[in-house]
Amino acid sequence: MLGAAWTLLQPLALMLLFTYAFSRVGSVKTGSVPYPLFALAGVAFWTFFARAVTGGSESLVQNAALLTKVYCPRILIPISTIMAALADLTLSLVLLIGVAAVYDYYPTWRLVLLPAAVLLGVLLIAGVTFLFSAINVRFRDIGQALPFLVLSWLFLSPVAYPVQNRVFELNPLAGVIDAFRWCVLGTPVTASSLLLAGSITVGLLVVGTGYFVRAERTFADIA
C-alpha cells in the first residue's frame, strides 16, 4: 500500500519545495490561481513525464534477459513502462483535484478535454522513449546523460513557473503542460504553443518509431 503513497508523495513534496523556493526568490505570476495549486498541476504532469521517459528509456536494457531469450513485439516493453507511469498519473490527478477543491477550485467542463491533453503527452513521451530506449541498447552512455537531460527539461518547461516567452514554446512539453493545467485549473494556453507541441510530437513519434523498428532487428545481437 505504501507503493501508492510513494506515487503521491513525490509530487506533493515537489510542490512544497517549489512553493517554498519561489516564495523566497520573489513572486511568480500565476494569475488568479494560487501558486501551490499551479505548481502541483505542473508537478503532477511532470512526474508522469519524467517517470515514463526515464523508465521507458531504460526499459529495453533492463529487460535484456527477456530480449535475448523470448520473442514479443519489442515495442511493447517501453509502452508497458509508459502505461505504468500513466496509472501513477491517474492517482496524482485525484490528489490534484482534491487539493484544488481545498482552494475552492472545482472541475469544470474543461475536464472533459483532459484525456486529449494527456494523450498528446503520452504520444510525445512515446516518441522520445522509443528513440532513447533503442539508442540505449547500442550506446549505454545515454543512460548517463538521461537524468541531466530530464532535469534540464524540467527547468525549460512551465512546471514551477508559467511560459515566459516564445522560445520556451519551442519545447513541445510546454504546450502539453499548459493544456493539462488549462483542463484542470483554467489557466491560459495559447493556440500557437498547442499547435507547435502537436507538430513536434508527430515528428518525434515518426522518428522515434522509425528508429526503433529499424534498431529492433539487432537488439538481441547487441543487448
Place this chain on the structure above:
Amino acid sequence: MSEPLLVLENIGKRYRLTRRAAATTISDAAQEGLANIKHRWSTRGMSDSDREFWALRNVSFELQRGDVLGVIGPNGAGKSTLLKVLARITEPSEGYAFIQGRVGSLLEVGTGFHPELSGRDNVYLNGALLGMRRREIASRFDEIVEFSGIGRFIDVPVKRYSSGMHVRLAFAVAAHLEPEILLIDEVLAVGDQAFQKRCLGRMSEIAHGGRTILYVSHNLASVAALCTQACLLEQGTVVQHGSVESALSRYYETFGKRERTSLSSRTDRQGDGRIRFTHVDVASSDGTVKVGDSVEVRLHYEAETEFSNVMVGVGINGILGDPLALCSTRITGQDLERVPRRGVFVCAIPHLPLVPDRYSLNVYVQINGVTADWVQDAHSLDVAESDIFGSGELPPKTHARFVLEHSWSVANEELVGTDVSVA
C-alpha cells in the same frame, strides 16, 4: 502430406567483425568511426568476406507436425544461432522462414525470466509472451510447479534461484505451456540425472502429442533416443540432414578428425597431470581389429616420476556415448605397484565380443585414488567383421552390441528335465 509447420529457405545470419568489440558508448562510436576509416584504408585490399562472419548460411529445411529434429554439430557450428532465428529473437540477414503456430523456446540455459519477479509471476509472464490467456496458464500452473520441483520457492524472486532451479522452472514452463513448436537448446547441461530423465520423458510426450520439436544437444545419446530426424551443422551450413543415424555417422567423421589431433596435445582432459597419456592404439595379430580377435589396448604414457599404487582403466563406449564395457586394474585386482616414467599400459582382451561398428575409448589413470589423467574419446576403435561362427553371419548392429560365443541344440522336452519348466 500435411502442410509444413515450419519452412526455412536459405536462411543466413551474418555478423560484422569490428576491429575491437563494437562501440557501446557514443564517444567510443565517434572515435571508432575515425579509426574504422583508417582501418578500411589500411585493409583496402581485403574483401568484405574478411570483415564478416556467417554464423549461418543457406540453411533450408521443412518440418511437419510431430517431427522431432535433433540439431548436432561441433561448437560454433551455428546451432544456437539457428534456434535464435527461429525463435524470432534475431533477424536473419538473408533468406526466409515461415513458422506456423506458437513457438516456445528454451535457449542457452534459461528462458526469458525477469530476475526481479517471482517464479510465479515469471510463469505468467512467459505464458503471456506465448500468447496464452491467464486462465489457460492458471489451469497448468500446478503442473508446472510440480514438474519443476520448485515447490515453496515459487514466490521467491527468480534472481535468488540456483542455476539448477532456474533451468528446471524454465524447462517446466516451456514444456507445459503447449507451444506448437518447441525449441530447446542444451537443457541437459544443467540439472541432475533424475531431472534430465524427466525432461527427456516430457519431450517425447510432447512429440507424441503431435508437436514439433527442435532439439540442440551435444548429448548424442539423447538425440538418438528422442529425435525422428537429425541435421548436422558445420560452420553454419547443413552438411547432413536426414535420419538420425546418417547425421550421427557423418558427425563421427568430423569426430574422427578431431581424434587424429594427437592425444598428447589434447587439452580437454582432467586430472593433475602427474601421469599423462600420450598415445593410444589397439593392436591385434594382423593389424585390423575384428570381432573375436584377441587384442591389446595399449595406453602410452609419460609420468613425472616413478609412481606406485596406480589404477588404470579403459572405458569402451558406443559412438553415442553410451557406456558398453569397462576394463580396469581395479576390477581385475591388478593395481600397478611400480610404474616407470615412460611406458605402456597394456590391457589384453582375449576375444573381443563387440559387433562390427565404431567405438570410442575413454582412458583414465589414478594415483592413490587421485585422478592423474582422464581423456574422453581418446581413441576410436573400428571393429571389422569376422566369420567367427563359420556361418557367414553376425548379429546386426541394430539388434545387438555384443557377440556372445554360443551354440544351439534341440532336445525332446521330457528329456530336458522338469526343473526347467518349473522355473
